[in-house]
Structures are given as C-alpha cells and as structure tokens.
Amino acid sequence: MQLCPQGTLLDIVNRVGTTGISQQGVCFDELFVMFFTIEIMRFLEGMHSAGFIHGHLKIDNCLLRLEDVPGGASALSTLYQPSVINFGRTLDMSLFPHNKQPTGDWPTDARDCFELREHRPWTYQTDYFGLVGIIYCMLFGKYIETSSITPQPPYNITTPFKRYWRNNLWMKLFDLLLNPCLVRPDGKLPLCEELVDIRHEMKGWLQHHCNRSSNTLKGLLKKIELSVYTR
Template sequence: MQTGLHGDVSAPDFTIENPWDDKLILKLLSGLPKPVSSYPNTFEWQCKLPSIKPKTEFQLGSSLVYVNHLVGEGAFAQVYEATQGDVNETKNKQKCVLKVQKSANLWEFYIGTQLMERLKPAVHHMFIKFYSAHLFQNGSILVGDLYSYGTLLNVINLYKNTPEKVMPQALVISFAIRMLYMIEHVHSCEIIHGDIKPDNFILGNRFLEQNDEDGDLSTGLALIDLGQSIDMKLFPKGTALTAKCQTSGFQCTEMLSNKPWNYQKESDHGRPGGEHHCLVYPEISEQVHFSASRGRIRSGCVYLCPRFFADAVPAEHLEERAEQIRSKSYLIQVEREKMQMELSHKRARVELERAANTSARNYEREVDRNQELLARIRQLQEWEAEAEEKMQEQLEHHMLCKQSLDAAIQQLREKEDGLATASKCLVSLCLP
C-alpha cells in the first residue's frame, strides 16, 4: 500500500478522473470564496485582444508595451519578451514577459497568485511571478517576470556542443537537488505543478552570481508554466487523480500502469527521474522505472549516475564499490571528474554571460532605433498637425472671400436693377 503525507493513494477517498478538464476548471474558479476577477491586479476589457506582434507597440491599461520578440510558442499560448512603462513616462521602462492566450484563461494566474500567498517570501523568486492579468473578449494576457538566461533544456543542448558532450555529474546533482527542493515547496502548499519537464525549469536571475559553496538551494533555477497545475485545496482530503499527462516521455509510473496518483507518486515526483536522466544522457529521453519493493531499477540502465543513484546499486556490489572508493586510482578519477566539471561549468557560465551581454546590446540598439523612429513619428505628426491647421486657415479664408464675393455680386445686381429702373423712367419722361 502506498501512503504519503496526504493520504492513501491505493485506496483513495475521492477520485478525480481529469483535473485538467476545462469545465472542471471553470467550476473551480467560479466557486472560489474570492473570485480571481476581484484581485486588484486583474483587469477586464470589453474589447478584443490587441494585435501583438514583434517590433510593435500597444497600450495595455495605463502602460505602453513594446513587444521585443517571440520567446516561445506552445499548444496553448505565445510568450513574448516586452518592455512596459507608464504612458506618461518615457524613462522608467521595465522588461517583462507577456503570455498571450487566444481563449481567456485565469487558471495559471490564480495558481501563481496562490503560490505567492502560500509560500514564504524568501522562496518567491524560485517561481514565476505575475504582475497582472488582462481579460479580453477573445483571450487574455498575463504580465510576468522575465528570465534572460534560458531553460534547463537550453543548458542540456549547450553541453552537447562541448567536448564532454554531457553535463558533469556534480552539476546534474546540483540541479536535481534544486528541482526536488522546488517541488517540495510547491507540494507543501497543496499544489501539484503537473507539467514538470526541462523546458519549464529556467535559469534564474541569481544563477550567474551564485556561490557553489554557500549551500543555498533557492538559487539557480525558477519554475514556470503553471497552466497545468492542480490546487489540491479545492478537493477533499485524500483525493487521487487518474488522468495521464500528454507530455510523451514524462509520465510517471502510476500513469503508465493506470494507477491513481497525487503528491508522492504523481508526475512531479515521478518525472524528476526523467529530468535527471535527460541531464546525464541527453540523447535518451526514455524514463527509467524504479521498483519500490526491491529498491533497484527494474528496467533501463543499471544505474544513471554512480554517486547520485547509489541506492539503486544491488547489495552484492556494495563491497566492491567500497573497495573502489578506497583505491587511489578511484580518488584520482574523482578529482579529474571534479576538475572537468568545474571547467565545463565555467565554460557554460561564460557562454551564458556572452549570450546575455549580446542580448542586452541588441536590446539597447533596438531601444535606440525605436526611440529614433518614435521621434520621427512624433515630428511627422507635428508636421501633419501644422499642415492641417494651415489648411483649415486657408479654408476659412476661402470661405470669407467667397462670402465677400457673393455680397459684392449681390450689390452689383442691385445697382444694375436700379440703373435699369432709372433708364425706364428717363425713357418715359422723354417720350411725348
């Protein structure tokens, strides 16, 4: 029987077939004690989504938003890097991320807000923060934190181009511990992320400044994409789930074996094994299944990482491994691996810093170019206003001239009529 902090999963008190069902989500949102629409940073607009394209500008409430470029596009949304600031201020600009969905969806905003409310402020930076949500008739825009250093998947691909081809085991362990630390915090506030994969772990703003020896697990990574998250507080205690996520290769063992799951066995604690496997063996995305009864791997590789998955080594090999640890050659090998890891880590940091600096320079050039274009547009608008004003003055002058001409013509006609009358009188007087 599988039990955990939140109850027995093998014999659940309550079962939800599909926690991602759209109708269920709407029902949960509509039943909240405090509706999301009542949040001070939620805005509803009685119009359609504005046209959002790279290198364009649009107004979002009291903010003027310039869209820099498309960061990513998924099945449910498009994510853009943008710069926003008050309409009346041109200097105080802030870089942010826009998540645009063509059908309005407040669920991710609700989950992000709940995380900030339920977690301690000291760990808020480990999760994406949304500044505001904007609802339109045909979609929604979430404004949130921007991360400039890429995802864990980018790091994996970066190491593919190094001589080692794979990430050093020590760095794998460092990332793995941080991932589990973040998931533990999410579960502590009764939320299941529901879509754990390398794309959704992003290098945080403190990644390049962190000290490897300070032991701070809250630095290095940030967890994003909360659209598939599950708030277990909205269900009865002991609720289990039976649905399967659609991300191929990242389904937990319970999903693959059609068993109920929740915190301790769902796609968060089951899938980090797949994440760690990707870090060590980026060419192999197949998940390895572990046997809880025997404490060893049932299928796949004998072990993924010699020191990280030490518990998966059969008992008969423990003595042999202990002898290896005592041997001098093994210690030399460990030292060599450590040096290679440090070199690779430094190389990765240099590459990330270079990419960040290049991105910053490109952004500054784009800002300067946009400022010039805006100045030209304003100058043309001023010229157009002056031309319209002069044209209006000319039209008024023309109307005055026309009125004067009409009055003169009328006077001339009256004089002609008077002369004609006088001529008739003279003719009548001259006749006998």
C-alpha cells in the same frame, strides 16, 4: 516572474558538447547534475509541503536565471539560480476532498507517470516521475523512454549508471521517485521527509567534492554562464 531569456536546462543539454561541462562521454558532469537535482528537489519539497502538485515537471520547464552583471561576462560572479515555470496543470490539493485522487484525460507519453499512462488515479506521482525524467536527461543526454524502465514494479531504470558515479545515492533517489507508493507501508504521499533525507546526503557529497582538483562546481557554473552570454 520576469522573463528569463537565458534559456532552459534542455538548451544546455542540447549544446553540452560546446560548453565544457560533460564528463567522459556522458552528458553533464555528475557534480553539475547533483547541483541541479538538489535545487529541484528543494523546489518540490516546498510545493508538496504546501499541498501543491506542479503537474508538468520536465527539463524544458526548468529555466536558467542568471542575474545581469555590469561589465558583461568578464565580470561574472557565481550567482546562479534555476526557476521552474509552466504551472498550467498545477493542483491545489487543499481544494479537494481528503484522499481525493484525480485521473487524467489528456494524451500521454513516456514522460508521464505510470498512473497517468494507465488511466489510474494519481497525485504526487506525476511530479516524482517528472523529476526522474529531468535527472535522466541530465545524466544521459536524452529523454527517458518506456524501454528505459523495467516493465514491472518495483520499477528501475535499465540504463546502467557509470561506475565512477555516486551510484548508491542515485539508486536510492531513483527507487523512491519511480516507486513512491512503495516507500511507506500505507503508501501515503507526498514523501517530503524522505526527499529531505536524500537531499541532505546529496548536499553533503556535493560540499565534499565541489572544490575537486579539476572542473570545480564554481568552474562548471561559470562555463554555463559564459555559454549563455556568448550563444
């Protein structure tokens, strides 16, 4: 793909205070977080349905892709698309024997799934935990850490959600992503159908709230576009 010079989602997190997209002292406005979560979930569904594991999903691997607009920032439209990069750890599971699970032999940190950190076999868990880390960073403005998650399964985040967020949706998604092998009785992965169901719920909420009285989704995206062009 062509170079995307507009930066990454992490760049927006780092300058959230100057872009006007924060919400009552937290990081991104929930509307904005919901938008990007839906987009990345759709990407994962496509990858996993085709039998691919990205393997290195994190917020600094999510690029902003804004189309050049004649006339500069004053002529901006709402066309806005994220792209995911860095496929250096991507696995094509069709090349492995059925039910084969790899193990990792590289240094790990708090942004790696529990299986990798504990040298246990893994597959799609790495992408689900990567998505948790991206959402967490967008919501709270910092990387997910070991202390951010309960020490024993079923895992949950220890940082409380804001009372005005759509907590039932976030809790459902975080529970699935942190405990993917507990979702089905047989523990089978990937969880494409389950993710689709949650994504549709989130999409419905986003459609219902995108034109609220202040900070509409269109307005938030325009602020990001303007910040990219003026940085």
